[in-house]
Amino acid sequence: MATRLRERLAALVAAAVGWRFFKPAVFVACLSPAIWLGYRAWRFFLGGDLTALGVDPSATLEHETGKTALIVLLITLSVTPLRRLLGVNRLQIVRRMLGVWSFTYAALHVSIYLVVDQLCYSTQTCDLSGIWQDVLKRRFIFAGATAFVILSSLAITSTTGWQRRLRKNWQRLHRLVYVAAVAAIVHFVWIQKSDIREPLRWGFFLAVLLALRVVFAIQKRRRARVRLPVTA
Amino acid sequence: MIIRIKTSADVSSSEITPEHVYRSRREFMQTTAAGALGAVAGALLVPGARLDAAQQDLPAAKKSAFTVDQSVDPLNTFEQITSYNNYYEFGARKDDPVRYAGRLTVKPWTVKVDGLVNKPGNYGVEDLVNFNQLEERIYRHRCVERWSMVIPWIGVSLSEVLKKVQPQPSAKYVEFTTLVRPNEMPGLQTAGLDWPYLEGLRMDEAMHPLTLMVVGLYGKVLPNQNGAPLRVHIPWKYGFKSGKSIVRIRLTDMQPHNTWAVQTPNEYGFYANVNPTVDHPRWSQARERRLPSPLLNRPTLIFNGYGDQVASLYAGMDLRKFY
Numbered sequence: 222m223a224t225r226l227r228e229r230l231a232a233l234v235a236a237a238v239g240w241r242f243f244k245p246a247v248f249v250a251c252l253s254p255a256i257w258l259g260y261r262a263w264r265f266f267l268g269g270d271l272t273a274l275g276v277d278p279s280a281t282l283e284h285e286t287g288k289t290a291l292i293v294l295l296i297t298l299s300v301t302p303l304r305r306l307l308g309v310n311r312l313q314i315v316r317r318m319l320g321v322w323s324f325t326y327a328a329l330h331v332s333i334y335l336v337v338d339q340l341c342y343s344t345q346t347c348d349l350s351g352i353w354q355d356v357l358k359r360r361f362i363f364a365g366a367t368a369f370v371i372l373s374s375l376a377i378t379s380t381t382g383w384q385r386r387l388r389k390n391w392q393r394l395h396r397l398v399y400v401a402a403v404a405a406i407v408h409f410v411w412i413q414k415s416d417i418r419e420p421l422r423w424g425f426f427l428a429v430l431l432a433l434r435v436v437f438a439i440q441k442r443r444r445a446r447v448r449l450p451v452t453a
Numbered sequence: 454m455i456i457r458i459k460t461s462a463d464v465s466s467s468e469i470t471p472e473h474v475y476r477s478r479r480e481f482m483q484t485t486a487a488g489a490l491g492a493v494a495g496a497l498l499v500p501g502a503r504l505d506a507a508q509q510d511l512p513a514a515k516k517s518a519f520t521v522d523q524s525v526d527p528l529n530t531f532e533q534i535t536s537y538n539n540y541y542e543f544g545a546r547k548d549d550p551v552r553y554a555g556r557l558t559v560k561p562w563t564v565k566v567d568g569l570v571n572k573p574g575n576y577g578v579e580d581l582v583n584f585n586q587l588e589e590r591i592y593r594h595r596c597v598e599r600w601s602m603v604i605p606w607i608g609v610s611l612s613e614v615l616k617k618v619q620p621q622p623s624a625k626y627v628e629f630t631t632l633v634r635p636n637e638m639p640g641l642q643t644a645g646l647d648w649p650y651l652e653g654l655r656m657d658e659a660m661h662p663l664t665l666m667v668v669g670l671y672g673k674v675l676p677n678q679n680g681a682p683l684r685v686h687i688p689w690k691y692g693f694k695s696g697k698s699i700v701r702i703r704l705t706d707m708q709p710h711n712t713w714a715v716q717t718p719n720e721y722g723f724y725a726n727v728n729p730t731v732d733h734p735r736w737s738q739a740r741e742r743r744l745p746s747p748l749l750n751r752p753t754l755i756f757n758g759y760g761d762q763v764a765s766l767y768a769g770m771d772l773r774k775f776y
Contacts, residue, residue: 271745276537277547277600279747337747346750351737359735412735414598415645415716416545 231307238311247315251322254289255329258282279337286333290326291405294372295426297323298402302433317379320398324376327369361411364404371401402427508673514587514607519663521591521603526743528591529602531671533744538678539596540697542631542650544640550678557637557698559682568628568704571619578682581614582668589672590665595727595757597691599749601741606686607669612660620656620704627659628652628709629685630701646712652696653709653723654687657766663688663759689759691725722776726767729753731776 237243262282264273274281297319304312339355341347355362375395377383384391406427409420538550564581567573587607595601615627631650635641641648658664665686668675675681680697687694693713703709713721720734729739729752742749756763767775 272532274745274747275548276533277742277744277747279742279749280547280600282747337742338749340748340750351739354737361735414545415541416643417645418643 231309234307234309238309244315248318251293258285282333283330286326286330290323290330291423293319293326294323294402298430302430305437321376321379324372327372331369361408364411365408368401368404368408371397508676511607511669511672511674512584512587514589517588517590519590521593526593526603528605534602534604534670535676535678540678541644541646542638542640545644549640553639554677557677559677562682564699565701566618569621569624570704571621581617582609582666592686592688593757594692595741597693597733599736599741601743605671606665606667608665608667610662611664611666611685614666615659623706624704625656625706626709627654628703628705629696629699631696632698632700646716650696650712651709652694652711661763663762689727689756689763691727694725724775727753727757728755728772731773
């Protein structure tokens with residue numbers, strides 16, 4: 222029963238992935254939250270509609286970009302487990318794009334923080350010491366900054382050129398994505414005042430994804446051990 | 454934001470409900486029960502939508518000398534004030550109160566007054582607040598989360614209320630208890646605080662003329678999400694000090710526990726005076742954003758700009774220690 226369900230799901234995913242517009246479709250899906258937020262921001266800042274971003278526009282801008290970055294990161298981390306569970310190797314073709322999209326939303330999130338909270342829309346107003354204080358003194362900002370620094374370096378080295386140049390180190394470096402994901406969840410938990418259910422739900426999802434990787438690693442090692450006498 | 458300033462300057466509070474409109478509306482409400490019922494039903498069916506139209510009028514309030522310079526502090530709109538609230542009994546998100554507070558029953562309402570008073574007992578709202586002496590006061594409201602608004606409250610000084618119940622000389626503090634009603638308040642299960650919500654003031658803070666017992670907003674009966682039917686507002690303190698939907702007022706000689714200080718003692722204290730130099734551990738309090746501006750570009754004022762009137766209450770106190 223479970224096997225049949227998995228086969229059907231695998232066939233469905235394989236069909237979707239096989240579609241010639243699969244990659245562009247994923248691209249558009251990733252772009253759409255930015256378009257929707259950008260449209261509301263345009264109405265607020267230029268159209269004079271002061272309700273377009275809710276009562277507290279900076280909260281709306283920061284929360285929506287931050288949450289989208291996290292969700293896209295978790296989707297990125299779902300690619301490998303899904304590929305292995307369903308046996309649809311072609312899913313791999315969207316992984317890099319998803320990762321870069323997660324970084325894009327994180328960069329938007331950080332830029333909005335710099336502009337609205339630290340007033341970095343001009344050099345005169347930008348509160349550089351305030352930023353430094355925030356990173357050093359506020360642990361939730363430190364956690365967020367950690368995640369962002371990691372995502373930035375992974376986005377920069379995401380190209381095929383860098384992949385070749387770094388060889389084995391590329392995979393080592395890109396394993397830091399797990400640290401970034403955990404730091405992002407911690408950042409989300411630490412900004413809450415009392416109700417931490419939402420970040421914990423995403424944290425549980427991340428824990429499942431990480432646990433699956435541990436299972437895969439154990440399976441791989443076992444298989445290697447079984448093969449050993451045969452090859453010897 | 455430039456446009457925002459223009460819009461709100463257009464709406465001076467005196468233009469919102471002229472007295473004759475007050476009275477004619479009031480007559481209409483009194484003579485047409487159906488109209489009143491319709492208004493209430495409207496408020497229940499469409500939370501957030503044209504709340505000002507659904508909310509009942511109050512007797513005319515006299516303009517108070519406690520106001521603001523509206524060229525510096527333009528009023529926030531009724532919609533802003535009533536759709537962005539911290540009222541955790543309805544949920545921890547800012548739009549939870551406007552969504553769920555409609556189901557709250559505020560009539561009948563009893564406030565238990567006890568402790569060190571000569572006239573303890575169960576009081577109705579009208580027993581505590583003289584509705585013929587209502588004042589409209591325009592106050593700055595500063596949340597500990599760094600956003601602020603300017604709000605035209607209707608109410609009377611808390612001192613007038615306390616005088617009615619006659620505090621004993623031994624009373625040093627006032628404790629406020631907020632309503633806990635699980636079948637009407639979904640946030641009680643989820644918001645992660647201990648209930649009931651408790652707040653307190655020192656006696657001299659409670660008796661200060663600025664401390665307001667609120668029953669209305671923008672000339673209307675106070676909307677549920679803002680703490681109907683009875684709440685306090687202490688304009689020189691962070692918003693969490695101003696308890697909503699009060700069911701108990703207790704006078705005591707010991708400093709009361711207040712919910713947030715119990716929950717996270719290193720972040721929230723008993724005094725919670727607005728102070729740009731005392732940071733919240735997770736953010737600087739030096740600047741604030743006046744909604745709906747997204748920019749955190751307004752310098753925070755000591756005692757929220759009410760220092761002339763209240764700084765003397767804290768003479769000689771280390772405000773870093775008593776935060």
